[in-house]
Amino acid sequence: MNSSPSLFALVLATVTLTCAQAQERVLNLYSARHYQTDEALYSGFTRQTGIAIKRIEGKEDELLERIRNEAANSPADVLLTVDAARLAAAHELGLLAPVRSSLLEARIPAHLRTSDWFSFSLRARVIIYAKGAVKPGELRTYSDLADPRLKGKVCSRSGSHPYNLSLLASIIAHQGETKAEDWARGVAANFARPPKGGDTDQIRAVAAGECAVALANTYYLARLMRSDKPEDHKTMEKIVVVWPDQQGSGTHINVSGGGVLKTAPHKDAAVKFLEYLASDEAQRYFADGNNEWPVVAGVKVVNPALEALGKFKADTLPVGSLAMYRAKAQIIFDRAGYR
Structure with missing residues (x-):
C-alpha cells in the first residue's frame, strides 16, 4: 500500500526537526584563550543548555588562517580570542557574521561591541x-x-x-x-x-x-x-x-571577545553561547578565574587582586x-x- 502524501510530509518534517534539534546540541569553538579557568565557562554553558562544546585551541593567527583555508567547509561556529586588534583582523578578513541579539545589546555597553563581535572581559x-x-x-x-x-x-x-x-x-x-x-x-x-x-x-x-x-x-x-x-x-x-x-x-583598556563565523553550521547555538558569556555567571568566571573585569555593569565579583588594584577611570x-x-x-x- 502506498503511503499517503500527508504521512510522507509528516515523516519528513519529523526527521527535519530531529536533525535540526540534534544539530543544536553541538557548538564548535575555535579559541585563542589558553586559560585553564575557562573550563568553567564551557561546562557552565553545557550544563545550562545541554549543548556540548567541541574546542580547538591555537594561536590567533593560526586560527584565522585555518578558518580562511577551511572556507565554506569550516566547522567553526565561534571564534573566541583576546585583543581588539585580533578581533578586528577576523572582521577585516570577512570571517564574522553580523549578530543581532537584544540580550547582548542590553548587557554589553555600546563602546565594547561592534556589529559582528562582542567584548566579554576587560584588562x-x-x-x-x-x-x-x-x-x-x-x-x-x-x-x-x-x-x-x-x-x-x-x-x-x-x-x-x-x-x-x-x-x-x-x-x-x-x-x-x-x-x-x-x-x-x-x-x-x-x-x-x-x-x-x-x-x-x-x-x-x-x-x-x-x-x-x-x-x-x-x-x-x-x-x-x-x-x-x-x-x-x-x-x-x-x-x-x-x-x-x-x-x-x-x-x-583591551578586551577578550568573540563572534559568530559566517559559515557557522550551528548559528543558533553560537548566538546562545555569546549570550551565555554575557550572563552574570560567565562574567564572574572571567573575573574570578582569569583576573579580568566584567563588561556587564553590576556583576558582583570576588577577586582580592582586582580589589587590591582598586577602582580607576577607564x-x-x-x-x-x-x-x-x-x-x-x-x-x-x-x-x-x-x-
Missing part, C-alpha cells in the same frame, strides 16, 4: 615602576613614558604585539598620527634594552632593576598577586602600579576605533624604531 594597560626609581607623581600619563628624563629606563615587549598596537591605536584616535609617532619615538629613545619578552617579563625586569619603568596588562599583575610562590610576592613588593590618564581620557573609546587604527599603529612603530 587595563597600566604603567609600573620600581619603588624609589621614579619620584611619585612623575608618571601620570602614557605621554610621560616619552619624557627624556626616562632615557635608558624603559622596558617593553615588542611594538608588533597586539597589546602595544592597541594602545598606540588609542593614542592615534585621541591625539592624531603626528603626536602618536612623537610618542612612539620618545618611548623608543628611552629603552633600557631592545624590546623582548611578555608582560610578566617586563614586571620582573622592573623588580630586578633591569629597568625602572614598563607597561603591563593588569591580569598579569593580578596573577603574581594571587600566586602561591614567595618570589612572585617579592616581585610585587618592589613595584608601584600607576593608572595612566586619570585626569584625561582614562586608562587604556577609557571609553569604542573598540571599533582600536581596530580602525591597528594597521597605522604598526607603521608608526616601525618608523619609530619601536621593534
Whole structure:
C-alpha cells in the first residue's frame, strides 16, 4: 500500500526537526584563550543548555588562517580570542557574521561591541615602576613614558604585539598620527634594552632593576598577586602600579571577545553561547578565574587582586576605533624604531 502524501510530509518534517534539534546540541569553538579557568565557562554553558562544546585551541593567527583555508567547509561556529586588534583582523578578513541579539545589546555597553563581535572581559594597560626609581607623581600619563628624563629606563615587549598596537591605536584616535609617532619615538629613545619578552617579563625586569619603568596588562599583575610562590610576592613588593590618564581620557583598556563565523553550521547555538558569556555567571568566571573585569555593569565579583588594584577611570573609546587604527599603529612603530 502506498503511503499517503500527508504521512510522507509528516515523516519528513519529523526527521527535519530531529536533525535540526540534534544539530543544536553541538557548538564548535575555535579559541585563542589558553586559560585553564575557562573550563568553567564551557561546562557552565553545557550544563545550562545541554549543548556540548567541541574546542580547538591555537594561536590567533593560526586560527584565522585555518578558518580562511577551511572556507565554506569550516566547522567553526565561534571564534573566541583576546585583543581588539585580533578581533578586528577576523572582521577585516570577512570571517564574522553580523549578530543581532537584544540580550547582548542590553548587557554589553555600546563602546565594547561592534556589529559582528562582542567584548566579554576587560584588562587595563597600566604603567609600573620600581619603588624609589621614579619620584611619585612623575608618571601620570602614557605621554610621560616619552619624557627624556626616562632615557635608558624603559622596558617593553615588542611594538608588533597586539597589546602595544592597541594602545598606540588609542593614542592615534585621541591625539592624531603626528603626536602618536612623537610618542612612539620618545618611548623608543628611552629603552633600557631592545624590546623582548611578555608582560610578566617586563614586571620582573622592573623588580630586578633591569629597568625602572614598563607597561603591563593588569591580569598579569593580578596573577603574581594571587600566586602561591614567595618570589612572585617579592616581585610585587618592589613595584608601584600607576593608572595612566586619570585626569584625561582614562586608562587604556583591551578586551577578550568573540563572534559568530559566517559559515557557522550551528548559528543558533553560537548566538546562545555569546549570550551565555554575557550572563552574570560567565562574567564572574572571567573575573574570578582569569583576573579580568566584567563588561556587564553590576556583576558582583570576588577577586582580592582586582580589589587590591582598586577602582580607576577607564577609557571609553569604542573598540571599533582600536581596530580602525591597528594597521597605522604598526607603521608608526616601525618608523619609530619601536621593534
